[in-house]
Amino acid sequence: MGSLGFFVSGTDTNVGKTWVASAIVRSLLAAGKQVAVYKPVASGHATPGCAGSDARTLWEAAGCPGRLDDVCPQSFEAALPPVASARVEGRAVDEALLRSGLAALPRHDVVIVEGAGGLFSPVGQETLVVDLVRDFNLPLVIVDAARLGAVGRSLATIRAARAEGLAVAAVVLSHTHPVLPGDVGPLSAISIAKEAASSIAARGEVAVAILGHGQERLPEATEWLAGLSG
Numbered sequence: 335m336g337s338l339g340f341f342v343s344g345t346d347t348n349v350g351k352t353w354v355a356s357a358i359v360r361s362l363l364a365a366g367k368q369v370a371v372y373k374p375v376a377s378g379h380a381t382p383g384c385a386g387s388d389a390r391t392l393w394e395a396a397g398c399p400g401r402l403d404d405v406c407p408q409s410f411e412a413a414l415p416p417v418a419s420a421r422v423e424g425r426a427v428d429e430a431l432l433r434s435g436l437a438a439l440p441r442h443d444v445v446i447v448e449g450a451g452g453l454f455s456p457v458g459q460e461t462l463v464v465d466l467v468r469d470f471n472l473p474l475v476i477v478d479a480a481r482l483g484a485v486g487r488s489l490a491t492i493r494a495a496r497a498e499g500l501a502v503a504a505v506v507l508s509h510t511h512p513v514l515p516g517d518v519g520p521l522s523a524i525s526i527a528k529e530a531a532s533s534i535a536a537r538g539e540v541a542v543a544i545l546g547h548g549q550e551r552l553p554e555a556t557e558w559l560a561g562l563s564g
């Protein structure tokens with residue numbers, strides 16, 4: 335496969351992957367790229383039928399290219415991991431479609447793929463997220479929530495990814511909650527995120543960006559992103 339783009343994975347579920355992936359999409363669109371988005375499988379609140387679903391959020395960020403059904407070709411309603419969620423419906427995850435769905439996307443310069451859960455979360459009976467990253471041959475963007483513990487979580491995922499032979503393009507720390515007006519000083523959410531970002535960058539030898547709550551694009555000076563949009 336080997337299309338140009340990024341695979342957006344997380345240190346865990348609910349760390350802001352969809353928002354970060356959407357911000358990457360908007361940044362690339364602003365740089366004049368044709369961007370496709372892909373979510374191999376979704377379950378629970380992430381299913382395309384739900385308002386504000388992952389697939390719809392990504393698709394809208396990309397300017398609604400192609401059909402929403404192609405963004406996420408298989409989804410299951412129960413708020414369980416995909417395999418269990420499929421079982422509730424008497425179905426099974428289509429392992430081949432997890433991969434082949436990428437080829438059905440409309441013409442694009444760049445593709446942004448959002449995984450489900452973390453790097454080692456199962457997305458099929460046989461398949462973990464990490465297997466898809468390898469098969470798609472895309473560099474990883476690792477998302478973590480900008481809160482205490484980010485350094486440990488991020489480094490664990492960076493090291494595990496590299497041990498699997500994957501390229502890590504960047505880590506993005508995402509403010510998943512608004513910063514409260516009185517939240518200032520060294521213990522503030524902003525300070526914690528900045529400290530964590532420099533520690534991850536130094537210890538993980540990786541580019542780190544911080545995405546503010548509600549911020550629609552990544553910071554302008556994001557070199558790893560400019561490399562893709564050049």
Ligand SMILES: [Mg+2]
Nearest residue numbers: 351352380388
């Ligand atoms: Mg998501």
